[in-house]
Amino acid sequence: MSVDVGDTDSPSPAADHEVRKLDRVVIRFAGDSGDGMQLTGDRFTSEAAAFGNDLATLPNFPAEIRAPQGTLPGVSSFQLHFADYDILTPGDRPDVLVAMNPAALKANIADLPPGGMLIVNTDEFTKRNLTKVGYDEDPLGDDSLASFQVHKVAMATLTRGALESTGLGKKDAERAKNMFALGLLSWMYHRPTEGTERFLREKFARKPDIAEANVLAFRAGWNYGETTESFAVTYQVAPAKLATGTYRQITGNTALAYGIVAAGQLAKLPIVLGTYPITPASDILHELSKHKNFGITTFQAEDEIAGIGAALGASYGGSLGMTTTSGPGIALKSETIGLAVMTELPLVVIDVQRGGPSTGLPTKTEQADLLQAMFGRNGEAPVPVVAPQSPADCFRTMLDAVRIALTYRTPVLVLSDGSIANGSEPWMVPAIEDLPDLSVAFATEPNGPDGTFWPYLRDSETLARPWAVPGTPGLEHRIGGLEKQDGTGNISYDPDNHDKMVRLRQAKIDGISVPDVVVDDPSGEASVLVVGWGSTFGPIGAAARRVRNAGHHVATAHLRHINPLPGNLSDMLASYSRVVIPEMNLGQLALLLRAKFLVDAVSYTKVAGLPFKAEELQHVITDIIEGGMTR
Amino acid sequence: MTAIDLGLPTLGGLDGIPTFDGKQTAKDYKSDQEVRWCPGCGDYAVLAAVQGFMPQLGLKRENIVFVSGIGCSSRFPYYMNTYGVHSIHGRAPALATGLAVSRPDLSVWVVTGDGDALSIGGNHLMHTLRRNVNLKILLFNNRIYGLTKGQYSPTSEIGKVTKSTPMGSLDNPFNPVSLALGAEATFVARTLDSDRKQLTEVLRAAAEHRGTALVEIYQNCPIFNDGAFEVLREPGERDRRIIPLADGQPILFGAEQEYGVVRDPATGGLSVCKVAEVGLDAVVIHDAGLMDPSYAFALSRLTGSDLAHTVTGVFRSVNRPSYDDLARAQVKQARETKPADLQALLRGNDTWTVAD
Numbered sequence: 001m002s003v004d005v006g007d008t009d010s011p012s013p014a015a016d017h018e019v020r021k022l023d024r025v026v027i028r029f030a031g032d033s034g035d036g037m038q039l040t041g042d043r044f045t046s047e048a049a050a051f052g053n054d055l056a057t058l059p060n061f062p063a064e065i066r067a068p069q070g071t072l073p074g075v076s077s078f079q080l081h082f083a084d085y086d087i088l089t090p091g092d093r094p095d096v097l098v099a100m101n102p103a104a105l106k107a108n109i110a111d112l113p114p115g116g117m118l119i120v121n122t123d124e125f126t127k128r129n130l131t132k133v134g135y136d137e138d139p140l141g142d143d144s145l146a147s148f149q150v151h152k153v154a155m156a157t158l159t160r161g162a163l164e165s166t167g168l169g170k171k172d173a174e175r176a177k178n179m180f181a182l183g184l185l186s187w188m189y190h191r192p193t194e195g196t197e198r199f200l201r202e203k204f205a206r207k208p209d210i211a212e213a214n215v216l217a218f219r220a221g222w223n224y225g226e227t228t229e230s231f232a233v234t235y236q237v238a239p240a241k242l243a244t245g246t247y248r249q250i251t252g253n254t255a256l257a258y259g260i261v262a263a264g265q266l267a268k269l270p271i272v273l274g275t276y277p278i279t280p281a282s283d284i285l286h287e288l289s290k291h292k293n294f295g296i297t298t299f300q301a302e303d304e305i306a307g308i309g310a311a312l313g314a315s316y317g318g319s320l321g322m323t324t325t326s327g328p329g330i331a332l333k334s335e336t337i338g339l340a341v342m343t344e345l346p347l348v349v350i351d352v353q354r355g356g357p358s359t360g361l362p363t364k365t366e367q368a369d370l371l372q373a374m375f376g377r378n379g380e381a382p383v384p385v386v387a388p389q390s391p392a393d394c395f396r397t398m399l400d401a402v403r404i405a406l407t408y409r410t411p412v413l414v415l416s417d418g419s420i421a422n423g424s425e426p427w428m429v430p431a432i433e434d435l436p437d438l439s440v441a442f443a444t445e446p447n448g449p450d451g452t453f454w455p456y457l458r459d460s461e462t463l464a465r466p467w468a469v470p471g472t473p474g475l476e477h478r479i480g481g482l483e484k485q486d487g488t489g490n491i492s493y494d495p496d497n498h499d500k501m502v503r504l505r506q507a508k509i510d511g512i513s514v515p516d517v518v519v520d521d522p523s524g525e526a527s528v529l530v531v532g533w534g535s536t537f538g539p540i541g542a543a544a545r546r547v548r549n550a551g552h553h554v555a556t557a558h559l560r561h562i563n564p565l566p567g568n569l570s571d572m573l574a575s576y577s578r579v580v581i582p583e584m585n586l587g588q589l590a591l592l593l594r595a596k597f598l599v600d601a602v603s604y605t606k607v608a609g610l611p612f613k614a615e616e617l618q619h620v621i622t623d624i625i626e627g628g629m630t631r
Numbered sequence: 632m633t634a635i636d637l638g639l640p641t642l643g644g645l646d647g648i649p650t651f652d653g654k655q656t657a658k659d660y661k662s663d664q665e666v667r668w669c670p671g672c673g674d675y676a677v678l679a680a681v682q683g684f685m686p687q688l689g690l691k692r693e694n695i696v697f698v699s700g701i702g703c704s705s706r707f708p709y710y711m712n713t714y715g716v717h718s719i720h721g722r723a724p725a726l727a728t729g730l731a732v733s734r735p736d737l738s739v740w741v742v743t744g745d746g747d748a749l750s751i752g753g754n755h756l757m758h759t760l761r762r763n764v765n766l767k768i769l770l771f772n773n774r775i776y777g778l779t780k781g782q783y784s785p786t787s788e789i790g791k792v793t794k795s796t797p798m799g800s801l802d803n804p805f806n807p808v809s810l811a812l813g814a815e816a817t818f819v820a821r822t823l824d825s826d827r828k829q830l831t832e833v834l835r836a837a838a839e840h841r842g843t844a845l846v847e848i849y850q851n852c853p854i855f856n857d858g859a860f861e862v863l864r865e866p867g868e869r870d871r872r873i874i875p876l877a878d879g880q881p882i883l884f885g886a887e888q889e890y891g892v893v894r895d896p897a898t899g900g901l902s903v904c905k906v907a908e909v910g911l912d913a914v915v916i917h918d919a920g921l922m923d924p925s926y927a928f929a930l931s932r933l934t935g936s937d938l939a940h941t942v943t944g945v946f947r948s949v950n951r952p953s954y955d956d957l958a959r960a961q962v963k964q965a966r967e968t969k970p971a972d973l974q975a976l977l978r979g980n981d982t983w984t985v986a987d
Binding site for chain 2: 306
């Protein structure tokens with residue numbers, strides 16, 4: 001069971017700090033967009049990772065780069081859950097809230113449970129800043145925060161004082177106050193500090209005075225905790241007992257990028273990424289552009305369409321074409337995905353989903369592109385769809401997507417989302433000798449009668465057509481978006497041929513080999529099955545643990561492959577009396593499963609731009625088990 | 632951050648493409664597919680010219696790729712016995728860019744039309760020209776939408792009466808050569824479907840250019856815009872309208888070479904004069920190699936949609952590193968300076984170990 005830090009007694013003035021052991025803690029750093037909260041959270045995450053905790057993170061920031069200072073829309077936060085056991089989510093609610101200004105306090109205080117610890121930067125609590133966010137009275141001055149353990153710290157003043165000797169101006173000095181906060185929290189949770197100091201010196205290598213200022217602020221925060229008497233207790237969260245292996249911390253976007261690098265090496269093919277910047281997918285481009293030494297070409301195109309067009313052109317030439325985007329970009333790329341379906345060339349399309357429709361919520365998460373991925377093209381244009389379940393899982397998902405694209409000569413859609421993309425967790429680094437061989441052979445010889453080449457003569461098992469790349473003598477051929485005659489690939493408007501080709505393209509995708517779905521039903525007595533896909537994996541898993549701890553039985557299953565669906569899914573759904581599908585959309589997977597399997601599934605949906613909370617799903621599942629909810 | 636400096640290109644457009652030692656003929660470049668353009672279509676003449684000129688390049692046929700968009704002219708790849716992709720409306724330059732960047736051993740040709748290249752695909756065209764990807768773009772301009780049966784195009788003259796504009800079209804047309812030069816294209820030329828000799832010369836120069844070569848080809852659509860360029864063929868009209876360019880030569884035209892192109896001090900541009908009035912020394916000597924595109928742009932402005940004067944030949948041919956060469960140089964440099972150690976990449980710098 002978790003021990004809430006809020007359960008502690010009020011601070012005692014003892015000089016020798018008491019050390020209390022916890023099994024898990026959720027910390028949320030919140031401040032203005034310009035306060036460096038994402039960096040602060042990232043660093044604390046790295047410290048937790050270096051210490052060996054299991055962890056999960058939830059960055060939450062506005063779409064504006066710098067919304068008006070000190071306002072509610074400008075609040076940026078980073079939530080981190082770390083533990084001594086394997087955890088599944090970034091946590092429902094913080095145990096500790098660090099609020100750097102009144103806006104951050106106002107936007108986040110409702111999530112802090114009674115007894116929770118609140119650390120406030122008092123320097124920003126001026127009359128003007130309070131008025132800006134609608135506080136008539138200073139909440140630090142009345143009893144509105146009485147139910148929390150409040151620590152008032154003049155972080156800017158203390159930071160400025162610590163940096164006096166550096167000669168930095170007031171403004172520059174105060175900018176390091178986020179490192180003061182990090183130092184204080186690092187002290188409170190016994191975090192290792194060498195990594196952060198090294199990081200700061202590397203990050204600001206070209207500005208040694210700024211690097212030094214940040215290190216000084218970080219140490220000042222640490223020392224503040226150590227020397228003042230306001231913090232009586234420090235906390236320890238022991239390393240997690242994860243499976244044996246070497247771990248690192250990784251975000252979903254980085255894991256996708258590494259998956260692409262690895263896929264190129266395993267397939268022995270050059271990678272061409274054709275793409276256009278879009279939130280929250282751009283970091284994949286940024287990461288890949290650093291790894292050209294692996295034979296990766298990154299092409300930042302003039303638009304989404306050119307990005308995928310170049311990727312498909314490269315695939316035609318025998319490279320592995322890739323494109324990365326979010327929902328609005330998929331809308332623009334649809335026609336080219338259709339061409340890839342028609343020309344039957346390998347291509348991987350990554351959609352890091354965000355809130356929609358239209359521009360929607362660029363920095364928030366959602367799963368509402370599923371049906372677009374499945375059906376968002378003209379004509380019968382089936383495309384395999386795979387979805388990672390967590391940040392670290394992106395690596396394996398990418399290798400699977402590439403396997404399908406290369407084996408079956410088809411575009412493959414990878415559906416990540418904003419919370420996976422920016423969230424991070426420990427990843428057991430695979431040994432490359434354990435990774436699958438993804439190599440494929442190009443066509444080299446004519447395959448038709450009289451030494452001719454038939455570009456649409458299919459492999460009898462996979463139904464894939466030959467991949468004949470330019471430069472191969474004797475295989476000169478023409479392909480395109482027009483319907484083609486079965487076998488020869490020549491243009492054909494014949495009605496029966498079209499019917500046959502539509503069915504062949506569908507049969508090829510339906511026949512893709514995907515692993516069976518695995519049901520987690522520890523007691524074997526569950527009658528309710530919760531089915532998830534994508535980033536709902538964590539909240540569903542955490543909710544199921546809570547439900548089981550409360551004495552109920554529940555089974556869970558998670559779909560990595562949504563097209564085609566696992567072969568055992570039909571029987572599995574039929575063997576439970578109730579199927580529940582929580583989704584961050586209005587029931588898109590539920591629609592698919594109902595249509596395909598005639599299953600009377602309960603669709604539970606939420607589109608708030610944030611992941612489900614485990615507690616929320618716990619109640620949903622419990623209600624259904626108890627026969628209450630059938631919505 | 633510094634870009635890779637390749638210096639001025641020392642390569643030609645065909646360097647790096649495997650050559651064929653045996654003899655090729657036009658027949659080798661004809662595919663087995665029946666050509667399905669309308670009788671009298673200008674596309675036939677261009678196809679014949681391309682099939683006839685390809686053997687001169689001496690390349691391996693399998694290392695030539697034709698990429699097209701959508702439209703009548705975009706059926707072109709089906710009729711060439713090379714590799715070919717008939718892609719999406721307007722997107723051929725995008726596909727061809729991915730192909731050219733990843734395959735320096737291919738001669739990549741884009742076949743497009745005035746609607747495909749300048750309307751739906753305008754964005755890709757302009758960025759391809761800006762980047763200077765090693766592609767040869769043949770822009771068939773018939774000033775009409777043919778495949779959708781006769782709507783006005785972005786090169787149709789103002790007031791064009793078509794199915795979609797019964798009261799006349801309203802938009803000002805593009806001059807494709809001006810557009811290309813505005814994007815600082817490194818090779819820009821114009822020719823006519825009916826002038827086999829000049830067409831072949833221009834195609835050859837385009838093939839040998841390293842970077843994007845844009846060739847506008849005036850092409851007759853006998854069904855929906857017949858005779859659009861007829862004044863450029865009629866013996867009486869032709870000579871006083873067509874201004875042929877020859878590098879290093881004074882720009883003279885007319886049946887008796889009685890007209891010339893001169894600098895216009897009033898506008899800073901170029902204008903047409905009678906040589907007898909200004910003297911031969913005042914006539915501009917054509918220099919396609921000027922780095923400043925202003926001169927070539929001024930030349931392009933002599934041609935309006937009334938075709939009163941139509942400049943043909945190579946407007947501009949200059950050396951600038953091509954995008955694909957630069958992109959490959961970056962990958963090469965990265966490979967030479969950093970080993971491709973996948974395990975080290977996956978591990979990163981901050982790992983921890985969980986023991987039994």
